Amino acid sequence: MLTEKQYKLLLFINKTTKETGCSPSFEEMKNAVGLKSKSGIHTLINALEEREFIRKLPHKARALEVIRMPKFKPRAILEEEKKRENALQHAAAEIPFYGKIAAGTPIEALADETETLSIPYNMVARGQFYALRIEGDSMKDAGILDGDTAVIKKADTANNGEIVVALIDNNEATLKILQKKGAEVWLVPCNKDYETRKLDAKRVKVQGVLSSIIRNYH
Amino acid sequence: MLTEKQYKLLLFINKTTKETGCSPSFEEMKNAVGLKSKSGIHTLINALEEREFIRKLPHKARALEVIRMPKFKPRAILEEEKKRENALQHAAAEIPFYGKIAAGTPIEALADETETLSIPYNMVARGQFYALRIEGDSMKDAGILDGDTAVIKKADTANNGEIVVALIDNNEATLKILQKKGAEVWLVPCNKDYETRKLDAKRVKVQGVLSSIIRNYH
DNA sequence: CATAAAAAGAACTAAACTAGAACAAAATCA
DNA sequence: TGATTTTGTTCTAGTTTAGTTCTTTTTATG
Numbered sequence: 094m095l096t097e098k099q100y101k102l103l104l105f106i107n108k109t110t111k112e113t114g115c116s117p118s119f120e121e122m123k124n125a126v127g128l129k130s131k132s133g134i135h136t137l138i139n140a141l142e143e144r145e146f147i148r149k150l151p152h153k154a155r156a157l158e159v160i161r162m163p164k165f166k167p168r169a170i171l172e173e174e175k176k177r178e179n180a181l182q183h184a185a186a187e188i189p190f191y192g193k194i195a196a197g198t199p200i201e202a203l204a205d206e207t208e209t210l211s212i213p214y215n216m217v218a219r220g221q222f223y224a225l226r227i228e229g230d231s232m233k234d235a236g237i238l239d240g241d242t243a244v245i246k247k248a249d250t251a252n253n254g255e256i257v258v259a260l261i262d263n264n265e266a267t268l269k270i271l272q273k274k275g276a277e278v279w280l281v282p283c284n285k286d287y288e289t290r291k292l293d294a295k296r297v298k299v300q301g302v303l304s305s306i307i308r309n310y311h
Numbered sequence: 312m313l314t315e316k317q318y319k320l321l322l323f324i325n326k327t328t329k330e331t332g333c334s335p336s337f338e339e340m341k342n343a344v345g346l347k348s349k350s351g352i353h354t355l356i357n358a359l360e361e362r363e364f365i366r367k368l369p370h371k372a373r374a375l376e377v378i379r380m381p382k383f384k385p386r387a388i389l390e391e392e393k394k395r396e397n398a399l400q401h402a403a404a405e406i407p408f409y410g411k412i413a414a415g416t417p418i419e420a421l422a423d424e425t426e427t428l429s430i431p432y433n434m435v436a437r438g439q440f441y442a443l444r445i446e447g448d449s450m451k452d453a454g455i456l457d458g459d460t461a462v463i464k465k466a467d468t469a470n471n472g473e474i475v476v477a478l479i480d481n482n483e484a485t486l487k488i489l490q491k492k493g494a495e496v497w498l499v500p501c502n503k504d505y506e507t508r509k510l511d512a513k514r515v516k517v518q519g520v521l522s523s524i525i526r527n528y529h
Numbered sequence: 530c531a532t533a534a535a536a537a538g539a540a541c542t543a544a545a546c547t548a549g550a551a552c553a554a555a556a557t558c559a
Numbered sequence: 560t561g562a563t564t565t566t567g568t569t570c571t572a573g574t575t576t577a578g579t580t581c582t583t584t585t586t587a588t589g
Contacts, residue, residue: 098535114322114381116312118577130537135579154544154577155314156362236526238454256528306526308454310474314545314576336566348548353568358545372555372566 095144097169102126102137103146107159116155225258225268232256232268235283241308243268245301256303262296268303312381313362320344320355321364325377334375443476443486450474450486453501459526461486463519474521480514486521 095103105125109117119131128134138157141147146163150156166174227241235256237243251257257271259280269280269290278297280290313321323343327335337349346352356375359365364381368374445459453474455461469475475489477498487498487508496515498508 110312111382114313114318115315119579120577128536130539131578132538132580133536136535150362152543152578153358153361155312158312233454236451236454236456236459241454303528305528306524308524310521310523316546337568338566346547348550349567350549350569351545351547354545370554370567 094165095146095163095167096140097167098126099137099140099144100163100167100170102134103141103159103162106147106157107162110157110159116157118155227268231282231284231287233284235270237268237283237306238308241306243303244305244307246304247300248302249299251299251302258300258303260298260300261290261292263298266300271299313359313364316344317355317358317362317364318381320352321359321377321380324365324375325380328375328377334373336373445486449500449502449505451502453488455486455501455524456526459524461521462523462525464522465518466520467517469517469520475517476519476521478516478518479508479510481516484518489517 102122102125105122106117109115109121117125119134122134123129123131126134126137138147138149142149146159146161148158148160225243225245227237227239227243230239233239237256245258248257251271253272255271256268258266258268259271259278260266261280267280269282272279272281272289273294274291276294278292278294280292280297282289320340320343323340324334327339335343337352340352341347341349344352344355356365356367360367364378366376366378443461443463445455445457445461448457451457455474463476466475469489471490473489474486476484476486477489477496478484479498485498487500490497490499490507491512492509494512496510496512498510498515500507
């Protein structure tokens with residue numbers, strides 16, 4: 094079978110010839126595989142030719158041809174791919190979704206795992222997002238507590254009733270429910286200890302709409 | 312395979328023979344490829360013949376024949392490969408973390424993006440997790456609302472004060488604050504409309520500890 | 530620590546590209 | 560058919576690019 098370097102080189106040759114119609118030069122291959130000298134490529138090419146993966150016209154420039162591709166990947170490549178897959182799964186974080194908690198069934202019983210929850214991808218699928226740490230309890234009746242992380246979708250505008258990040262006088266940012274009332278904008282808290290702020294629409298800039306709330310208990 | 316010039320010439324030959332029915336002259340090829348002398352074309356033709364891409368009748372005019380063309384990957388496959396790479400980036404979902412919202416600074420101003428929030432990995436780093444949809448408002452004063460998603464870490468035991476998934480009589484699952492009182496277990500809601508349930512410890516099984524709350528606004 | 534394999538580096542050689550001119554053979558047409 | 564045009568071939572010559580080979584150094588491995 095092939096070594097890792099041989100395999101990598103073969104992939105590169107195959108890719109570039111199919112994309113460009115031309116074979117790569119030793120210089121280009123050297124860079125692609127990560128060597129600093131052309132002589133190494135020469136050895137690899139010979140090995141690939143000996144194993145009948147490529148053909149070449151000796152002493153001709155860019156005269157390589159891929160005859161066949163290996164059916165199996167070298168072990169080193171496989172291991173690297175596995176690592177990447179693991180990293181991806183961690184990043185994707187698909188965990189089983191067991192459904193509603195109030196149903197009177199033991200959790201183990203309905204652990205069929207057909208439904209999974211892919212946390213990040215669905216949460217930030219389209220658009221630009223950013224995160225904010227919530228400070229204070231002005232939105233606590235909306236279930237948004239001090240210390241929560243808010244995922245905000247960037248936006249210049251929002252509809253009435255949406256929870257937005259509002260910038261007042263280019264100075265103060267706050268998370269509130271938006272209510273447009275003619276020339277005024279009302280920023281409504283969700284806590285009876287706080288009062289609604291009624292501001293001239295010109296003073297308020299929407300900087301984003303609340304997309305998700307994440308709270309971590311440790 | 313071929314050099315760039317060889318490939319370009321081959322493309323031209325192939326195209327014109329298919330369009331006009333007869334092969335181009337050296338003069339036409341010279342112009343098409345951008346040379347000022349026919350001799351260059353002659354060399355290129357020889358190279359293409361040597362590599363078995365064309366055949367020719369020597370000393371005959373316009374007597375070229377294309378034997379084969381280098382194979383291309385269909386564009387669709389190339390695009391799909393790119394999409395996959397993008398998907399991988401989406402799955403990682405690192406979004407900028409802009410810090411505290413109450414600080415009186417416009418968001419754009421402090422967008423240094425040095426701190427990022429990797430949502431999934433930190434949330435489910437170690438242990439086994441599952442998700443539950445919250446139904447009802449018995450925990451609303453803890454900021455856990457109807458429809459929220461609870462990420463639960465599997466556990467058999469928990470400490471006083473932790474929010475747990477408790478299975479009562481192998482029948483009913485509920486999310487409440489745990490309070491162990493001797494032989495009794497108290498399941499404390501966070502809503503004054505609900506009452507604390509005081510149960511014999513034997514009737515209650517801990518099935519997990521609340522790890523995160525996720526709420527999506529759409 | 531010794532050995533072999535892999536990689537780097539430099540020197541060398543050959544091919545590719547460019548251009549111009551002269552020439553020879555084929556194609557065209559009166 | 561013979562003259563003319565078109566087309567392909569060959570040679571020289573210089574520049575650039577690319578492939579080969581050999582020696583030295585580094586790295587991995589028993």
